[in-house]
Amino acid sequence: MGKEISCLKSYILSAMLAEAISYGLQRKSAIGKQKLSERCFTSFLGFDGIKRSIRKARNGGYTMIIIRNGRVIDPKSQTDAIMNMAVDQGKIIAMGPDTEELLRTSPAAGTKSDDIIVLDAEGLVVAPGLIDVHVHFRDPGLTYKEDIHTGAHAAAKGGFTTVVCMANTRPPADNPETLDYIRSEGSKTGIHVLPAAAITVGMNGETLTDMALLKQHGACGFTDDGLPLRDAALVKRAMDEAVRLNVPLSFHEEDPAFIETSGVNQGEVSRQMGIGGASALAEDVMVARDCMLALHTGATIDIQHISSGNSVKMIRLAKQMGADIMAEVTPHHFSLDETAVLKHGTLAKMNPPLRTELDREEILRGLQENVIDIIATDHAPHSVEEKERPLTEAPSGIIGLETSLALAITNLVHPGYLSLMQVIEKMTVNPARLYRLDKGYLAAGADADLVIFDPGELWTVTEFASKASNSPFIGDRLIGKVKYTICGGGIVYQDV
Ligand SMILES: [Zn+2]
Numbered sequence: 103m104g105k106e107i108s109c110l111k112s113y114i115l116s117a118m119l120a121e122a123i124s125y126g127l128q129r130k131s132a133i134g135k136q137k138l139s140e141r142c143f144t145s146f147l148g149f150d151g152i153k154r155s156i157r158k159a160r161n162g163g164y165t166m167i168i169i170r171n172g173r174v175i176d177p178k179s180q181t182d183a184i185m186n187m188a189v190d191q192g193k194i195i196a197m198g199p200d201t202e203e204l205l206r207t208s209p210a211a212g213t214k215s216d217d218i219i220v221l222d223a224e225g226l227v228v229a230p231g232l233i234d235v236h237v238h239f240r241d242p243g244l245t246y247k248e249d250i251h252t253g254a255h256a257a258a259k260g261g262f263t264t265v266v267c268m269a270n271t272r273p274p275a276d277n278p279e280t281l282d283y284i285r286s287e288g289s290k291t292g293i294h295v296l297p298a299a300a301i302t303v304g305m306n307g308e309t310l311t312d313m314a315l316l317k318q319h320g321a322c323g324f325t326d327d328g329l330p331l332r333d334a335a336l337v338k339r340a341m342d343e344a345v346r347l348n349v350p351l352s353f354h355e356e357d358p359a360f361i362e363t364s365g366v367n368q369g370e371v372s373r374q375m376g377i378g379g380a381s382a383l384a385e386d387v388m389v390a391r392d393c394m395l396a397l398h399t400g401a402t403i404d405i406q407h408i409s410s411g412n413s414v415k416m417i418r419l420a421k422q423m424g425a426d427i428m429a430e431v432t433p434h435h436f437s438l439d440e441t442a443v444l445k446h447g448t449l450a451k452m453n454p455p456l457r458t459e460l461d462r463e464e465i466l467r468g469l470q471e472n473v474i475d476i477i478a479t480d481h482a483p484h485s486v487e488e489k490e491r492p493l494t495e496a497p498s499g500i501i502g503l504e505t506s507l508a509l510a511i512t513n514l515v516h517p518g519y520l521s522l523m524q525v526i527e528k529m530t531v532n533p534a535r536l537y538r539l540d541k542g543y544l545a546a547g548a549d550a551d552l553v554i555f556d557p558g559e560l561w562t563v564t565e566f567a568s569k570a571s572n573s574p575f576i577g578d579r580l581i582g583k584v585k586y587t588i589c590g591g592g593i594v595y596q597d598v
Contacts, residue, residue: 165219166190167588172223172554176230177527178543187228189550192591196546219593223554226585229526230542231263231551232507233533235352236327236406236430236478238499239265239295242283243272248483248569250284253503254291256481256568258595260503261553261584263293264534264541269300270328276300276311278319285320292594293587294551296322296537301340301351307331313343322537325352327406328453332357334391341401350428350536352404353392355413356454360384365451365498367440369458374444377494380455382410389413393420396427404536405429407480409454411464418473428536429468430478433502433509436465438574446574448489448496452482466519475532477525479506483570501568505575511557511582522557550591559583 167189174185174197187197239253248256250267257265267284269275275284281297288295299321303309305328313324324344331337331353344351362368362378372379389405393416396403405417408431417429434442434452439459442450450456468474482499489496507529514520520528534542541549561583563575587595 165592167550167591167593168218168220169223169228169552169554170220172226172228174228174544175523175526176544177523178230178531179545180523181544182523187544187552189552189588189591192550194544194546194548194550194552197544221554221586225556225558226554227522227557228544228552228554230530230544231553231587231589232261232529233264233537233539233542234260234262234479234481234503234506234529235266235323235404235476235533235536236268236432237265237481237503238268238270238328238483239284239481240483241271241287242280246569247485247488250287250295251291252567252569253481253483254288254293254295255595256501256503256566258293258587258589259567259584260479260505261507261555261587261595262503263551263553263587263589263594264296264539265293265503266296266298266322266537268327269298269325270305274300274305275321276303276305276316278315281316281319281321292592293589294541296320298323298325298327298352300324301326301331302336305329307333308336310336310340310343313340313347313349317347317349321349322539323350323352323404325354325404325406327352327354330354330356330358330388334395337392338395338399341395341399341403344401345399348538350402350404350538352406352430353388354406354453355385355388355392356380357384357388360387363494364453365455365496366443366493367455367457369440371440371443375493380453382412382457382461385410385454386412386416389416393417393425393427396420397423397425400426402426402428402536404476407432407435407454407478408465408468408474409435409457409461411457411461414464414468414473418468418471421473428475428532429473430476431465431469431474432478432480433506433513434500434574436462436469436477437509437513438462442574443493448491448493449500449572449574449576451493451496451498452480452500453498466514469514469524469528470519475528476536477506477510477528478533479503481568482572483568484572485570486572489572500572500574501566501570502573504566504568505563505573505580507553507555507584508561508580508582509575512580515557516581550588552586552588553584554586554588555582555584557582 479502
């Protein structure tokens with residue numbers, strides 16, 4: 103063991119030294135020799151090293167990464183402390199105040215990677231890679247809006263290392279071939295792209311898919327998101343099957359019976375605009391039904407993109423009664439109310455719509471009380487041409503991956519509604535629990551999926567890695583910026 107330790111240590115130092123020499127940065131200084139070489143490595147050699155790391159991660163190779171002096175926040179262990187972390191072979195191999203000591207005692211001591219990168223995370227937060235359980239990458243079929251690769255880039259830029267793709271592609275993900283395609287393309291992106299499968303064939307709301315077969319082909323859950331399921335008996339059958347297969351079901355709750363015009367709340371703003379609007383009742387009646395069905399069947403269900411205050415109250419009650427329910431809210435539903443439609447037009451049109459300030463306040467309370475467990479973006483890219491159509495004709499939905507964390511920090515943490523720990527919990531370990539993923543936490547031996555962000559950096563929303571730019575937040579000044587995203591031990595995004 104002792105031999106391996108000194109071997110590893112000298113390997114780290116010699117690698118740093120070699121890099122420094124090759125860049126002509128090796129010079130005498132009043133500060134210690136080791137400290138200088140590390141500093142040079144971080145500030146001058148980091149970027150090339152990072153590019154190598156991205157290339158290697160994609161090729162299945164690994165670079166050891168040492169993250170120094172970051173504020174490590176891990177909701178699962180309730181850790182919030184300054185420490186170092188070492189990452190190698192796709193795993194966190196050590197974390198603690200003294201990385202070298204940990205490396206010496208780590209089971210991985212003695213392993214040799216080809217390269218070492220030191221990231222200086224002083225002043226930055228190191229958290230589990232974010233998990234978004236609700237994205238639309240439009241692939242296959244609608245790739246003029248987004249594709250799996252651009253969607254994954256947008257995710258990595260937003261600090262996400264795992265995303266769950268909704269099933270409403272063309273064709274829908276109701277068959278093994280489409281699921282295989284999404285997983286195969288997703289595996290080339292550097293992040294974890296997981297497909298959800300449709301609950302009904304062709305998302306027709308009438309015939310259940312072969313859920314067992316689709317689970318075998320990698321479906322991590324089931325949803326007809328985008329469309330409501332109107333047949334309560336079919337929903338009950340889907341829940342019974344989900345219990346048998348131990349998979350979650352996610353529901354888009356909008357009863358068309360109470361929607362005159364989709365994407366805009368029925369109320370003061372819709373009256374001003376002279377359109378019918380979509381009543382909050384459309385959401386409330388379906389949430390009530392599915393809460394009771396979940397209680398009855400014992401299924402794990404996810405109520406997607408909560409918009410109505412009454413829904414929050416009903417989910418609170420159903421959870422108290424013992425139903426296994428998790429609930430999502432989008433950054434736009436906790437950040438904006440219906441008046442945003444007057445300002446942003448189609449860029450504030452989404453299903454379900456932005457509602458009143460009273461609804462938003464109830465959502466904030468739901469977040470504080472853990473009635474709402476998950477922040478999910480409902481990242482819904484559309485083309486510029488589509489969003490330039492008149493309000494009643496333009497498609498609903500906005501992108502969200504690249505602004506989600508900053509909106510949570512700006513609109514939840516900064517005003518004091520939630521702590522940073524609570525926000526990270528709703529973007530990591532809670533969504534992992536819903537989808538039964540062994541992810542969303544930091545520990546030696548855990549997957550090296552990480553986000554490193556500056557919790558105080560002010561920035562202006564201007565451009566996107568997504569193919570689309572349909573966001574009402576363009577031009578806004580937000581707090582909190584992602585600096586690095588590390589997935590499977592490789593750096594997949596760096597803020598330059
Ligand atoms: Zn939806």
